[in-house]
Amino acid sequence: MNRLHSLLALVCLAPLATACSKHSAPEPTATATTPVTAEPAPPPPDPAADARKLFDTKCVVCHGNHGAGDGPGAAALNPKPRAFADATWQASITDDQIKKTILEGGAAVGKSAAMPSNPDLTDKPEELSALVKIVRDFKK
Secondary structure, X not given: OHHHHHHHHHHHHHHHHHHHHHOOOOOOXXXXXXXXXXXXXXOOOOHHHHHHHHHHHHHHHXXXXXXXXXXXXXHHOOOOOOOOOOHHHHHHOOHHHXXXXXXXXXXXXXXXXXXXXXXXXXXXXXXXXXXXXXXXXXXX
16 A cells, blocks of 8 residues: 555655656756847037038029139129129138128128028037138139
């Protein structure tokens, strides 16, 4: 009978031993993790490119592609727009005076009121300086 009790105990306890192993902590499994990638940061501002875009869309209308004061809107203006290639004018004006004209418009510096102001450039000093460089690069 002892043998029967032992066998019976073994048969009854075997499922419990197996069940206990099923409830133990699961073995860690390797999971493929995809690194979280953030949205690419926007490119930093390019003041020179922004200045060129502004000149090509706004200034060229009166001052022309070559800064000769011969843009398509110049025909209707009196006085005519400044010709940036004029060496005498280039020598007579400072960068700060050009900046003031760009920022405040022609009327603010005793020139034509047709020259609009660009107050949005007040907070963009690098772009403003790049516009001055564009004007200066027309010098012959």
